[in-house]
Structures are given as structure tokens and as C-alpha cells.
Amino acid sequence: MSNENSQGEEINHFRRIVYIWIALSVVCDLLFWFLVGPHVPPGRMTSSAQGDQLDFNILFVIGLPVLIGVSEWLVYAAFNWNAKKKDTPESVGGPRAWGNKRVEVSWIIVTSVVVVCLAGFGIIELVALQGAGGGEGPNPIWYPHGAIQAETAALAGTGTWSPNSNDVLPVQVIAQQWKFTYRYPTFGGFESSELILPDDTAIAFNVTSLDVIHSFWAYQLEVKADANPLENNVAFTRTQQLGNFVVRCSELCGLWHGAMFNYGTVVSQAAFEKWATTTEAANAANTKNLAPFAWTYVPDANGAAGGYYPDGNVTPYSPTEIYGSKQPS
């Protein structure tokens, strides 16, 4: 027992570990925040991307000291308290080694406070960023100003959008095996295979699927929303930089999941309006033949369950019908 006391006086290991830890943490945190932080993907192309970058950096700055602390402890123990080293004192058991109320209680308090603060911060960010670019289901409770009006008008076919109007632009994302199609309800509901968005505009993505579950992931826009059949999954963001971005499917959707990607561009508001009106006019004949704009579409008979389940529109139900031959109206 006396051995233990004299050791404690010789080197205060705990204090030493703490000093090294503080020094390392401060240095690494500063290096990360100023050198790496501004470059953390996916950049700042939209409000949600910027907010999420901030979130990531704050989590990292808090997480890094934890990472450093525990690893430093392990490394310190591995080198200092090694049985192979000649001067390593014997381990000391007994009541003092069984536990230490003060240490235990402070550990619990500190970890709990950090964790609850992190959760609180995450919730604030989620609400402040209007869902942070994540899918919010058909009835989002956090949305940008004017989103509900724009969405309602889009469905009624009365939606408008013009440069400098500060209107929310609803865009529909239709996922199917294995491509994304985009519909612009405010411009007559035309379909496009490339996603063009105006700069400095709040966008409401309405994501749905025609067959299996996909996930619409506009990487640089920091938008991700699962595409579910017969569900409208809404995600908001606000563009703030011009540039190209990539869209990938991030939910396994079968054979060509890996090849399910395309590209999009954020252009100036004037350029967008020009593109949208020209495309609307050029596609008018085709758009007429499309299903009327809706939040969801009954899956095609060749979709996920096509040919296997009786078609939803077969009436009267006939079990001998060759399933799937009938297309939905």
C-alpha cells in the first residue's frame, strides 16, 4: 500500500495525460477548423449543404478531443505501464482499484452533458434548416416561407415562378429502375431528364418512385430523400451558388443501382426561366400525353409488382387474367 502512495508522488500520470490531451486537442481542433473545415464535403452550394458542413465541423471539433483522449490513454498505457519495462511497478489491486466514485460520477455527467448538448444542437439545426435537406414525408412540419402555397398551387396547376419573385420552386423527382426524371409543375408539368435549378431560390423536391425504393441524393446540394412508391417525400433546400452537381441513387434498387446517376446544374434565375419556358414549349406535345401532374403515380404494370400482382385497375377482378398486361389509365 505504501508503494502505491510513493508512486503517486513520483509521477502524476493522470495530470500528465491531461496536459498532453489538452495540448493535442487544442492544436488538432484549430488545425481542423481552419484548414480542413471549410473544405468538408459537400461544400456550400445550398443552404442545407452549408448548414450541414457547419454541423459536421462542430461534431468533429467536439469528437476529436474524445478520440485523442482515449487513444492517447491507450498509447500511454501501452508504453508506460508495460510489464516488459524493467521499472514498471507492480499492479495494485484492492478497494482503490475497484472504482472511484468521483471519477465515475464526473465521467457520467460530462458524457451526458456533451451528448445532450449535441442532440439539442442537432435538433436546432434540423429545424432551422427546414429539415436540413432530408426527406420529410408528405406533410413536412418544417418548411421555408411560402412552400405550402407553392406546393398547393403546383398541384392545382396554377403555380408560377419568375426571377426575383422569391417564390419557392416545386420540382418533382420521379425515380424508377434505373433513372431519375424531373417534372416542373409550375411550367406546365413538363418532364426533363436533367435537373436544372435556378440560383438563390428555395426548392421543394417532391420525391416519389414508380417501383421500388430509391433514394434521391443530390450530393453537392446536400439533399437526400428516399423515393417510395405511392409516397411523396418532400425535401427543401435553398440554392446559393452556381455550378454542376451529381445525383445518385443511394438506396439499393436492384441490378443497375450503381449506374443510377445523372447530373444537374444550378444556373442563374434568368437562364433558368429561359430554359424552362423553352423546354415547356418544345415539349408541349409530349407533356400532353403524360399522366396529369400528381404527387404520386400508380406504379406501372411493369414496375415492382408488375406481372405478378393483379393490376390495380383490373375490374372486375379476374384471376385468370394474364396479370400485368393492362396498363394503368
Place this chain on the structure above:
Amino acid sequence: MTISAERPTEVDDKGVDPPEFIAQPKLRRHGLLGQHLGTAIVCGFLGYILGHWLGNYVASGYPYIANSGQNSIAVLLALMFMVLGWLIGIGALNYPFAKMLGREAKGEVEYQGWTRYFRYNLDHKVVGIQYVVGVLVFFFTGGLLAMAIRTELLNPTVHVFSADTYIKIVSEHGTIMMMMASSVVVGPLGNYFVPLMIGARRMAYPRIEAFSFWIFSAGYLVIFSALFFGGFPTGWTGYAPLQTQAGPGMISYLFGFAIISIGMMAAGFNLAVTIINYRAPGMTWSRVPIFVWSIIATAALLTLASPVLLAAGLFGILDKTVQTAFYVTEHGGSSYLWENLFWFFGHPEVYIMALPGFGIVGEILPVFARKPLFAYRIAAAGMIGVALLSFFVWQHHLFQSGINPDMRPLFMLTTELISIPTGFIFLVGMGTLYKAKIRYEVPMLFCMAVYFNFLIGGMSGVFLSDVPVNVTVHGGFFVLSHFHYTIMGGLIFAFFAGLYFWLPKMTGKKMNKKLGLWHFWTMFVFFNLTFFPMFVIGLLGQPRRVFTYAKNLQTLNDFSSISAFLLGASFLIFVANIMWSQFISPEKSPPNPWDSLGLEWQTATPIPIYNFERIPVIMTDPYHYSEPGAPALADFGEKVMAPNTSPPSSSTSTDQ
């Protein structure tokens, strides 16, 4: 031949001969006669043929089957009858059938010799060894598939496999590994060492224990059979309606998970009942070894979470065979239903894979640190806390799915709360190492690695739990790296720590230390080199389960792939070590090579068939390391002490 394994309520005083009831049982050698793996294979094969014929007979006339070109009902019945045949062939159903027919069941014969490892054996030590081999077969199969995945990802444009083959490899890899990981510690080490650690002679339900292994091995056959039915494209998560759309390989997935979940339930409640009821006299809850705490927490999860998987699997099977529409939105079902059910099981499942690892580490650290486990109660509380909270976090897998988005703050909070009890485990480890005199044997190195790997895995989990950050990292390589860090870096490293630690007790032969060190260092280094770059790959935008990716990510992917091949090679060293030190040049291990105070080490090596000559009476709590004058752990009864075992009283100071 009848042996009562009841434990005496009071243990006789010293000097009395062992009473009649613990006399050694009569053992029989039967060679190749009777029921064994061979008959199981034959019956399984016959069952398969019968089921397939039956399925074609009853179902091939229906138009939706005739049109599909594939008869899912035939596949399902074939697999069902195969499993049934397998169980009949191995003899798992002899006892229940005899009882059902009103006959007195013949007592199972206790086979001896090497053939017992190929039979339906009720000895938990035999089942434990069977499980070791079983999970290693699972693990190496899944590992080879992982090598195939990394080969394909060497180049974004040059493809080794077709997209079709690739997605099937990915799915098979994920599913096999998940099935393996849910049993990797509970099966081999839990079954083998829980009775030894709590001073019991056997498990509470030996037949159910043996059943859990043989259904687990049938699960392997079923899930492996998917490859012969064209595989399945859904990954291990099996999301509907892709599941509904998939070919008959999907039946293997659904039915495989269903029967694996039966095995998990069986193993879980058997372990829970054993731990609750079969503890030796004196082993109060505050004296239960920490590994046993981790197993009881895991057992609770196994018992409560697996039924949900079973139900989910059965719904999927019905959807695919008889056209119910549980998961088909346009016919009144919901694709969200599968997601909810699957993750309601799936999240407790990931703690099923984490907790036993914590238990092993907590058990091994004190032995090599020569110090008591720091804050034992906190460790146990942490495990129970993790187990409880794990039922309240499942929707964090569905943050972007559009399901219940208003609940995201709650699930964010619960998910982050779970890092508090997980943090307890780190406190315990750090406290135990503090001012210890650490011996770096192979198991200890693996334990230190668990802390390091799980630290990274756990910290990355905090990023995933944060909804805004989750938007980027969900469904990408970041999350892939996260769960490989926790499951492989945590659980699998802990499993190898446990194997190196306990194999000398299980087989009576030492493991070669030099090969063990090579295995550890190659596995540790290449594990980190494989998976750490994947965090970056994920942040740079690569989704999971893709056969092609952005060209600028090729360098990182190649680095990861080459490291993965070397990681795979590190397991060859392990196999070489097993071959060398267990078969080619075995070296006898002393009964307690690590100077552990654990109860399991105090009995003789090889372990007598009923473990302890007498049920020990536990005198104190475990982990009195480096404590002169500490009370002995247990009273074994003087005369029946095994030779070569140091008497418990000398365990007070084991390090000279």
C-alpha cells in the same frame, strides 16, 4: 446411465467423497453408426427433393407462377423440407417426437471421441466447439465474398463481374456476415463458457442448445442456397418492394433469416435461463463475471428482437409465394412496414453484435493488467443500458425515408443517448489499464485494438445520428465504414481475443504466440487501412453497393482494396496457427496459462464432462487481482480438486 445434474443446495463439507450422483457417466463409442452429420446431409438432400417436387406439384398450375418461369413455392417447400430433413437426420427431433407419441424418450447417448463433434450432442462444451467451426465457416465464406467485392471495386470502368453478379455477391456477403456476427460470440464462447463461469454443470436446456446450433448450420445452407437460385439483389436489408420483385433467391434470404431467428431465440432464452437459474451458490448478481453480464444483456435482445425478424420474414415469404401484399403499397400494404419491422429487429441486432465483444474485453483486460475491473457495476449497468436503449433507436436508419419525419428529433436524442452507456465501457477499460502492469499477450493486444477500433466506430456513429450530417453520410461508404469498425473492429477483434484467450482451455493446447502476433498486427493494420479510407470515400459521395463509382475516387478505392486483400491474407496466418498449434505440433497447455482468477480456469484441463467435480461455492466477487490477502474466489471442496490446479487460496497473488 441417468445422471442427475441438479445442483446440491448445500455443498458437503470437506473430506467427504463425491456423492454418487456425480459419478462419471457411461460413455459410448459408436464410430460411424447412429445419427451424425452424414445422415443429416442425406436426409436434408432427400427433404429438398421431396419439397421441390411437392411445390411443383401443388403450385405450377397457377398463372402467376407459370408466367414467372420460377416457382417460388417449390423453392420454399424444398428449403423447408431440407431443414426438416437436416434436423431429423441429425437426431434433433428424436426426443420431441418420442414424447409426442407418448413414448418414454431414450436418454441421449453421450458419445465420446471425435465423432461427437459431428453429432447432436448435449454437452455445452461440444456445442461450443461446433459453433467455433460453424461461425468460422460462415466468416470465411463471407470474407471470400468481401474479397470479390473489393476486386470489382479496383476499377470504376473495368468490370470483373457483371452488375448482376456483383449485387448478388454484395447481398450474400452482407447477409452471411450478419447471420454469423449475431452468433459469433454468443454461440461458441457463450455456450462454452457461461456454465463454466457461473459454476454450473450444463446449460438449462441442453437439447435447445444443441438445436440452436443445428438450426444455425441449416441457416447457413439455406442462405448459401440463394446462389443456386439466382441470388437476391436486395443487400442484407432486403427492402421491399425490391424484395417482392426479386427472383426465388429471395426465398433463401427470407427463409434463412426466419430460421436463423429461431436459432437466435433458442440460444437467447437458453442462456438467459441458465444465467438466472444455474449460478453456483454464492454467485450473487454482483459476483457474476462481466462476460456473463454481457451475455445476459445479449440474450435479452436475442429473445425479444428476433421474433420481429421472424414475423417480417414470414410476411415476405407469404408475399412472394401466395401473393399476400404486406409490403406492396398499391395493394394496401406498405413498403415502410418492412423497413420498420426489419430495423426494429435490426438495431437491437447491432447491439447483439457489440455487447458480447464488450464482455470479452472486460473479462480479459483484468487478467493481463493484473488489476481488478475498474467500476464493475458501471460496466454491467452500461451493458444493460445499451440493451434497453437499443429498442428505442431503430428509426435512425430511416431518417431520410419520409417515414415519421416529426420523430427525427426523438430518435436523434435516443441514438445519441446510447453513447452514454457505451462510454461506460470505455471508462471501465481506461480505469483498468491505469497504472497497471500490462502483459502483452495476443488476447490483450486484440482487446486494446477493440478499444481503438470501437472508438472510431462509435465516434462516427455520432455523426450518423445527427440528422443534418446524416443527409450526407446515410447510405454511403461512411456508414459502411462505421459499421465495419464497430462489428468487425469491435466484435470480430473481440472474438479473436476470446479465441486466443480461451482456446488453450477448450482444446488443452496452446496457441503459437509468434504466429498469433503476426496475425494480430497484420489484421489490425490492414483492417484500419481498409476501412479508414472508406470514411473519406463516403464523404466524397460514393453510395453503398455500387459496382461503379466516380473516377476521382479510384485511388482511395484501390488503396482500400489492396489493404482488404492483405487483411484477408492475415486470416491465413490464423488458419496456419490453428493448424500448427492444434494439430501439427500441439503443445500442452497448463490448466491456467494466463494466471486468470476466473472460475472457468480453476477446473482441470481437459475440462471434465460435468465441468466441476462438485459445484463450487462462490466466496467473493471476481477480479481480486494483485490484492494480497484477498479471499479465495470459490470453495471447490478439498479432496476433489483437480491436479495441477493451484488452490484458490494461492490466487491472491499470482504475479510474482
